[in-house]
Amino acid sequence: MKLILASLLFLFAAEGQLADPDQEARAQDLMREIRCVACENEPISNSGSDIAADMRERVRTMIADGASDDEVRDWFSERYGEFVLFRPSSKGFDGLLLWGLPFILLVGGAALILAVRSRKASDANAIKPVPPEDV
Amino acid sequence: MIEAGHFAAILALVFSAVQAFTGLRGNRGQSGLFAQLAFAAMVFAFFTLLWAFARSDFSVQLVAANSHTLKPFVYKLAGTWGNHEGSMALWCVVGLGFGAAGAWLLKSDRPVFEARALGVQGILSLSSLLYLLLASSPFTRLDPAPLQGQGLNPLLQDPALAIHPPMLYLGYVGYSFVFALAAAGLIEKRVDRQWAKTARPWALAAFVPLSLGIALGSYWAYYELGWGGWWFWDPVENASLMPWLIGAALMHSIIVTEKRGSFAAWTSLLAVLAFCFSLLGAFLVRSGVLTSVHAFAVDPLRGSFLLGGLLVLGGSALLLFALRAPKLKGGPDWLATSREGALMGNNLILTVATATVLLGTLFPLIAEAAGQTISVGEPYFNLTFTPIMALALLALPVVQAWAWGKADLSSLWKWAGGFAGLVALFWLAGIGPFDIPLMAGIGLALGVWLIVGAGQEMWRRAKSLGRLPKMPLRVWGMTLAHAGLGLFVIGAVLQTSGRTQTTLALEAGESANIAGWTVTLEDVRSIEGPNWYADRAHLIATKPGTKAELNPQKRYYPAARMPTTETAIHKTGTADLYVALGDGRRAAGGPTRWTFEVFVNPLIDFIYVGVILIGLGGALAMFDRRGSGKVS
Numbered sequence: 181m182k183l184i185l186a187s188l189l190f191l192f193a194a195e196g197q198l199a200d201p202d203q204e205a206r207a208q209d210l211m212r213e214i215r216c217v218a219c220e221n222e223p224i225s226n227s228g229s230d231i232a233a234d235m236r237e238r239v240r241t242m243i244a245d246g247a248s249d250d251e252v253r254d255w256f257s258e259r260y261g262e263f264v265l266f267r268p269s270s271k272g273f274d275g276l277l278l279w280g281l282p283f284i285l286l287v288g289g290a291a292l293i294l295a296v297r298s299r300k301a302s303d304a305n306a307i308k309p310v311p312p313e314d315v
Numbered sequence: 316m317i318e319a320g321h322f323a324a325i326l327a328l329v330f331s332a333v334q335a336f337t338g339l340r341g342n343r344g345q346s347g348l349f350a351q352l353a354f355a356a357m358v359f360a361f362f363t364l365l366w367a368f369a370r371s372d373f374s375v376q377l378v379a380a381n382s383h384t385l386k387p388f389v390y391k392l393a394g395t396w397g398n399h400e401g402s403m404a405l406w407c408v409v410g411l412g413f414g415a416a417g418a419w420l421l422k423s424d425r426p427v428f429e430a431r432a433l434g435v436q437g438i439l440s441l442s443s444l445l446y447l448l449l450a451s452s453p454f455t456r457l458d459p460a461p462l463q464g465q466g467l468n469p470l471l472q473d474p475a476l477a478i479h480p481p482m483l484y485l486g487y488v489g490y491s492f493v494f495a496l497a498a499a500g501l502i503e504k505r506v507d508r509q510w511a512k513t514a515r516p517w518a519l520a521a522f523v524p525l526s527l528g529i530a531l532g533s534y535w536a537y538y539e540l541g542w543g544g545w546w547f548w549d550p551v552e553n554a555s556l557m558p559w560l561i562g563a564a565l566m567h568s569i570i571v572t573e574k575r576g577s578f579a580a581w582t583s584l585l586a587v588l589a590f591c592f593s594l595l596g597a598f599l600v601r602s603g604v605l606t607s608v609h610a611f612a613v614d615p616l617r618g619s620f621l622l623g624g625l626l627v628l629g630g631s632a633l634l635l636f637a638l639r640a641p642k643l644k645g646g647p648d649w650l651a652t653s654r655e656g657a658l659m660g661n662n663l664i665l666t667v668a669t670a671t672v673l674l675g676t677l678f679p680l681i682a683e684a685a686g687q688t689i690s691v692g693e694p695y696f697n698l699t700f701t702p703i704m705a706l707a708l709l710a711l712p713v714v715q716a717w718a719w720g721k722a723d724l725s726s727l728w729k730w731a732g733g734f735a736g737l738v739a740l741f742w743l744a745g746i747g748p749f750d751i752p753l754m755a756g757i758g759l760a761l762g763v764w765l766i767v768g769a770g771q772e773m774w775r776r777a778k779s780l781g782r783l784p785k786m787p788l789r790v791w792g793m794t795l796a797h798a799g800l801g802l803f804v805i806g807a808v809l810q811t812s813g814r815t816q817t818t819l820a821l822e823a824g825e826s827a828n829i830a831g832w833t834v835t836l837e838d839v840r841s842i843e844g845p846n847w848y849a850d851r852a853h854l855i856a857t858k859p860g861t862k863a864e865l866n867p868q869k870r871y872y873p874a875a876r877m878p879t880t881e882t883a884i885h886k887t888g889t890a891d892l893y894v895a896l897g898d899g900r901r902a903a904g905g906p907t908r909w910t911f912e913v914f915v916n917p918l919i920d921f922i923y924v925g926v927i928l929i930g931l932g933g934a935l936a937m938f939d940r941r942g943s944g945k946v947s
Contacts, residue, residue, distance in 0.1 A: 197817070208816060213694050221549055223692070225816070226542040228897070266692025268678070278678055278691070282671040282699045286706075289663045297651045307648055309718035315570060315789045315936070 198240055207243045210252055211236055213266050223266060317375050320363025321454035324404075327356035327411060328448065331440040334414065338434020343426040346433040347418030353440060354408075354415035361395075361408045364453055368395045374460035377401060377453045383466040383874045385846035393477035394467045399601065399617075400453035402480055406597075407443050409484045413492040413517075414440055423513050425505070432492075432499035439491045442624055450620045466874035469847065475535040479528055483555060486525020487593035490558060490586075493518050493565070497586035498632055501639040506583045511573035514586065518569055519937035521589070522562045523930045529555050530926040541880035541895035543816060543914035545922055546807075548693045553676045554596030557669050561589045564665035566933070567658050575719055577646030577655055581662070584636055591629040592669070598622050604680060652722045657714035664707040671700045697811075708761050708804065709734070711797065712768020716775060734764055758808035765801030769794045792936030799928025806921030818897075819911045830915040832856045832892060834865075839899065839909055847872045849881070852896050852909060856885065863887075867896040867911070891916040 198204040208225065214235060216227035224232040224239075235256070242252050256264045270279045330353035338346030364377070368391050373379040381398045382391055390397075396405040414436040421429045447453075470476070496514045500506040532555070537545045546552060565585040571578045598604075602618020649655040675691045682689045713730045714722075741756035741763075773794045777783045817829045821836040828834075837853040849870040856863045865883035872879070885892040897910030 213692070215690050215692070221547075222542075226544075261688060263688040263690050266690050267694035268689045268691050274682065274687075278674065278695075279699065281674055282667060282703060285670055286663070286667045286703055289667060290660075293656075293659055293663065294651055297656070300648070304650055304721065307650060307653075307721045309653075309721040309723065311718045312574070312654060314574075314787055315793045 198244055203243050207240050210239050214256055215264050215266055217260050316363050317367055317454050320360040323356045323360040327353045328444040331437050335434050335437030335441055338430045338437050341427045341430045343430040346430050350414040350418040350433055354411040357408050357411045361404050365395050373464050374456055376455040376457040379457050379461050379464045381467050382464040390472045396480050397467050397471040400451045403447045403451050404453050406484055406488055407447050409488040410443050410491050411440050417492055428499050428503045431502050432495045435495035435498040436492055446620055450617050469872040469875050469877050469879045475531045479531040482524045482528030486521050486528055489521025490590040490593050493586045494590035497583040501583055501635050504639055504642050506579040506643050508573055508576045511569050515569050515573055516937050518565050519933045522566055523933040525559050526926055526930040530923055534923055538882050541882050543893055548696050550676050551600050553672050554599045557672050558589050558592040560665050560669040561592050564662045565589055567661050571655055571658050575646035579643040580640035587632040594625040598625055650721050654717045654719045657717050661707055668700055668703050715772050755808050755812040759805055762801045762805035766798045769797035788935045788939035792932040796929045796932025799925045802921045803925030806918050809917045810919055813917045815915045817913045819913055820908045822906045822908045829913050832858050856892055865894050867894045869896045891919050
């Protein structure tokens with residue numbers, strides 16, 4: 181709880197934005213994906229803590245030096261662990277499960293419904309459509 | 316006084332036990348009577364708490380810990396539920412209220428079914444009262460009484476947050492009665508068209524306040540936290556989204572059961588799950604198993620109590636379901652391309668979306684148990700939840716005209732052409748000043764698609780202007796809710812891809828430019844309120860033809876030793892200019908520079924207006940007179 185309160189103090193240092201608007205937009209997108217390590221559940225874009233300001237500064241510096249988005253993410257996860265990325269990795273079994281399961285459920289569910297329907301459905305011509313007069 | 320309240324709560328517990336016993340034995344009259352007696356006793360108990368808060372009676376431990384004499388009167392009252400114990404008391408009031416309302420309003424020709432529903436509701440009331448009295452009693456005295464209270468979390472001293480919990484609880488606990496109706500239907504082996512007709516208004520009665528409660532919480536987070544956003548995929552937010560999604564699925568599947576008698580087992584499963592997800596939400600929020608920006612009253616012991624309750628209640632309901640579901644009858648045959656098929660698709664997508672939220676919320680916990688710490692946040696949900704839901708939105712206008720049994724597919728190509736044209740239009744136009752990329756163009760097209768689709772369906776049904784007022788309330792409800800969904804999508808897409816965020820550092824007299832606005836800091840002054848003091852900045856923002864004054868504050872509440880941000884928002888009709896005041900820093904010998912977070916949030920009100928329309932649509936459907944009585 182204290183951490184939340186501390187973060188609300190808004191200890192923002194005045195920050196220089198990148199001159200190139202495309203680079204600045206990329207930096208801001210990344211800041212929304214990187215977790216502030218001193219706060220409870222906030223990206224560094226929102227956090228007022230000093231460390232978040234340092235982390236924002238690092239993102240901008242790396243982008244200005246020509247780093248790709250993945251290079252920035254890797255740099256942070258190497259130093260602070262994967263915990264720091266709000267976009268979890270899709271590598272390994274865990275990652276595939278996390279990213280794949282929603283789509284597997286969707287496709288599997290749809291296939292199941294269609295399979296059961298086609299097995300059950302009697303003569304399509306025998307079904308009389310009933311228009312919905314109400315909901 | 317508070318002892319009388321404590322006694323009344325124990326009395327409510329006894330009455331609920333009698334309600335449960337007589338109800339399960341099939342005595343409709345007695346069970347209903349005791350449901351109403353239990354509610355009356357609980358209202359009195361809650362009133363004694365309100366009274367203690369109103370009079371700042373610090374001999375009551377809860378008041379001493381959460382109130383303060385300097386607090387404005389409204390927030391003294393709202394403080395009753397601004398803490399764990401008081402909010403559980405509110406939970407009990409609402410739960411017993413639904414029992415009493417059921418005793419009063421249920422009028423079918425199935426007294427035994429009604430008695431069983433009241434009996435199951437009695438068990439749920441009993442469980443919540445046991446939890447209140449044994450694990451989180453608000454009725455404890457403090458001796459000696461302190462002269463002053465410790466205050467209420469200042470973040471909670473806010474009108475939206477004063478009514479946010481009661482709204483949310485009407486939704487969460489409203490699903491307890493839907494759960495009871497489903498359990499009774501399963502016990503009686505009669506989840507049929509008449510059952511659906513009886514249960515449907517109750518499912519809506521929970522869905523409407525839950526929608527509004529979530530929107531209120533989101534709006535509060537928007538203007539109070541100073542982060543400029545409206546949804547953070549925070550575990551606590553996810554906890555409220557899951558029952559909402561299941562509730563939305565239930566609202567659609569129950570139509571099939573009412574109109575055709577199909578999906579009976581699936582509908583009763585959703586009715587059970589909606590309340591299970593409400594309990595899961597309570598567990599996630601109150602146990603502290605997940606880190607969250609607004610977890611309050613975190614306590615592991617209470618967590619195990621809640622988890623135990625969830626497992627016992629949910630487990631027995633699912634067991635009942637497994638035993639009885641195969642015995643339920645189905646409706647007439649249907650093809651995959653039919654109204655039944657379309658609503659099954661809606662349900663598939665909504666339940667997969669719920670599973671995605673559940674997975675993303677619990678995955679960090681599971682990984683932690685395996686020795687890894689990972690985070691799952693906004694980027695994950697944007698890439699999984701959003702496209703899955705988008706499928707439902709894309710299909711909605713096309714399939715909502717489909718007939719039961721078998722749909723006429725001859726006009727499908729017109730719809731495909733219409734949507735492709737819409738996307739192309741948005742892409743080519745680049746949406747004027749906002750310069751929108753392709754994905755956002757698709758999103759905006761989806762929003763417009765939904766609104767036009769809702770209107771088109773209404774027109775197809777009414778066929779002429781003169782018949783519009785005569786359309787059933789349910790059809791109006793559907794139209795408003797689907798159009799509201801469209802507005803919501805437009806607002807959400809623009810918020811995600813069209814907003815600008817800038818951090819400014821200004822000294823008095825200095826100006827800066829942001830998104831067409833020139834923002835000038837006039838001065839920063841110290842001001843004082845009843846139980847706070849603050850720095851208040853005075854800014855003037857100008858744009859050719861417009862001028863706005865903004866006064867963001869940074870407040871400090873000494874009683875709680877805690878700062879809050881009071882953002883300043885100027886609405887232009889098409890966007891919010893949003894300013895949050897940060898800290899002042901003085902360079903050696905120089906003037907103080909103040910930092911500001913400045914956002915331009917285009918059409919953010921569409922998000923809230925959209926959800927209000929969804930709630931209004933649900934309310935209209937609930938009050939349709941055809942919703943009561945017997946099936947035709």
